Amino acid sequence: MPKLRMTGRGLWITVLVVPPLAFVALFIVYPILSAFAYAFFDWQGLRRLDFIGLENFHTVLFVEPYRSWTLNAFRNNVIVFFALMVLQNGLGFILAYALWRELPGARFHRVAVFLPVVLSTIIVAYLFKLFYHPLFGVVNISLRSIGLGWLAQPWLGQSSTALWSLIIAQAWHMVGFPTLVFLAGMQRIPGEILDAVRMETESEWVKITKIVWPLVAPSATIVFTLLFVGAFNWFELPYIMAGLDGSPFGSTDVLGLYFYRTAFGNVSAGQQDFGLGSALAVLIFIFIAAIATVITLRLRAREIQL
Amino acid sequence: MSAVAESNYYERRGLLGALGRDGLLQIILIANTIIMLAPIVIMVFSAFKSTSQIFQSPFSIPDFTQVGNFVKIWTETNFVRYLLNSFVVTGASMALILTLGTMAAYAIGRYRFTGSAFILMFFLAGLTLPLKLAIIPLFMLMRDLSILNNQLSLIFVYTAMGLPTTVFIMTGFIRTLPSELEDAARMDGASEARIMWSIMLPLVRPAMVIAGIQNVVPIWNDFFFPLVFIQNDNLKTLPQGLTTFMGEYTTDWGVLFSGLTLSAAPIIIIYIILSKQFIAGMTSGAVK
Structure with missing residues (x-):
């Protein structure tokens, strides 16, 4: 790197660095620090009242009905996380492995699997909401037309299926992301290692579990972490498909909805x-x-x- | 057979040599692609049908000259306005992100000065923080700045959110640029600003494309911040406007599907043209 001889170099660097720093400081760092401070005060609407220590925390964790709402939402988030771990990351790994072979059409399949990822979650949510419609949705129409009419049900209208219907929609939306991250990881495995494996074993299973999986570990670390953060921030898809109350009967309530509802209120409560x-x-x-x-x-x- | 299969596989010839194993993988891929594309195809087909046609034969190929649904959206709803708003907000945010991001990355990547490591850390800290959880203070901040119900609130938040990844990607790239050109220009007495603008910036375009795509998709698609900041219907962005629109036409499924199709069309078309750059850009944060 060059050593600067300019007299105004400090000024020049300041001009370059200060505006972007100001944006991050004002719109990211300051709000996040404030969020911590806000939690220790009593609020009435937009007005901050007295400092009340840990009482807000106590209320949401231990006082009914907040306690059961918190627990219910948290439990649903945990289900969502583990379900997506299998449906999104697990499937993504298998798809990446299949794409890695570069069979005929691999390029097309790669573009197709990533297509839903670029769509807005709002579009995906509405699309699936229409598909799950009990009378006119394509899911039930398809079931009826292949003689499985008894399986047709109000997917979003009953507690037993609502959360899983959302999870399927989410998995469809995002499966392309872990797929292509894993694929990039696999493509970085050096050819010599793969040649050496070929000498040692014929078993596909051994190859996947002993070689490919450990060597794509960096990709796994990233997609697992991102899925975790995403699953516990889940908001848009349940908001559109199930509504702010996590209907029916809180079966699709997640922390994101619950937090938003508590902070900004909703029509009913x-x-x-x-x-x-x-x-x-x-x-x-x-x-x-x-x-x-x-x-x-x-x-x-x-x-x-x- | 298997020895042949192995060598095909590892040499990446992509031949249908090993029918058994590769056949299974091919079936998985084809099945998956059908599942990925079917919802989008049904959406587009339904956009050209009347509601009763959708209910009776949801999978049939429509008469693509029936554009009545689209005409309805174009003339009877605020859709065009939402689309324009999305362009304005996304465009302004991207311009700010790339300008400010390049400035910071250039300073950190090209000059040695006290605190540069700290500044980079400061940006990186913003990389993983889920800003949704700070929505209450952000709401109060926007109110204090009197830009609630104003698209500036969105532009500012998106800019701040986009800067960490942009600075991260651009700093890494700018550091790899050779310093000969720069030194030569400096010998000739060019100012630092001129060196940056005329000599270095033309070289960083590839990194700008990657950083740009990584940010443009989430910003274009965002729904959460407009939901909190924007109430005025004339200021809504496309994903947010879609909720208004879907609420108004609940029973007219033809219009609903064409609304979804119209909202999805811009990004799908650009994605198909630039799929390679999109995939590289959107996974760049996760791929080392």
């Missing part, structure tokens, strides 16, 4: 509470940060440096 909302935000934030750090560190430990 009305009351907005910035204090409780901030406490929830802080708890979710700490939870995500802590677990994401653990996931990243533990998965990093098994990554192999080539």
Whole structure:
């Protein structure tokens, strides 16, 4: 790097660095720090009242009905995370493995699998909402037309299927992302290693579990962490498909909806509470940060440096 | 057979040599592609049908000259306005992100100065923070700046969100550029600003494309921030406007599907043309 002799170099660097720093400081760092501060105050509408210590945290964690709402939403998030781990990341790994072979048409398949990823979640959510319609949705129409009419049901209207219907829609939307991240990981495996494996074993299973999987560990670390953060921030898709209340009967309620509802209120429950909302935000934030750090560190430990 | 299959596979010839194993993988890929494309095809087909046609034969190929649904959207709804708003907000945000991001990355990547490592860390810290959770203070901040219900609120938040990834990608790239050209220009007495503008910036375009695509897709598609910041129907962006529109036409499925098709069309078309850049850009944060 060149050593600068200009007299005004400090000024020049300042001109370059300060505006972008100001944006990040004002619209990211400051709001996040404030979110922590907000949680310790009592709020009435948009007005901040007294400092009340940990009371907001106590309320959302231990006082009914908040306690069961928090637990219910959290439990649904956990289901969503593990289900997507299989349907999105697991399937993504298999698809990546298939694409890696570069069979005829691989280029086309690669473009197709990523197509839903570029769509807005809002479009995906409405599209699937129409597909799941009990009378006129293509899901039930298809079932009826192949003689499985008894399987047709109000997918989004009953507690037993609503959350899973959302999970399927989400998996369809995003499966292309882990697929292509894994694929990039596989393409970086050096040819010599693969040749050496070919000498040792004929078994596809051994190859996948002992060679490919460990060598794409860096990709796995990233997609697992991103899925975790995404699953616990889930908002748009349930908001459109199930509504702000996580209907029916809270079966699709997740922390994102619950937080938004608590902070900004909704049509039916009305009351907005910035204090409780901030406490929830802080708890979710700490939870995500802590677990994401653990996931990243533990998965990093098994990554192999080539 | 299997030895042949192995060598085909590892030498990446892509021949149908190993029918058994590769056949299975091919079937998986074809089945998956059908699942990926079917919803989009049904959406586009339905956009050209009347509601009763959709209910009776959802899978049939429509008469593509029936554009009544689209005409309805174009003339009877605020759709065009939403589309324009999305262009304005996304365009302004991208211009700011690329300008400011390149400025910061250039300073960090090209000059040695006290605190440059700290500044880079500062940007990187913003990389993983889920900003949705800070929506309450952001809402208050926008209110204090009196830009609630104003597209500036969106542009500012998107710019701030886009900067960390942009600075990250661009700094890495700018550091790899050779310094000979720069030194030569400096010998000739060119100012630092001139060196940056005329000599270095033309070289960083590939990184700008990657950083640009990585940010443009989430910004174009975002729904959360407009939901909180924008109430005025005339200021809504496309994903947010879509919710208004879908609420108004609940029973007219033909119009609903054509609304979805019209909203999806711009990004699908650009994606098909630039699929390679899109895939590289959108996974660049996750691929080392």
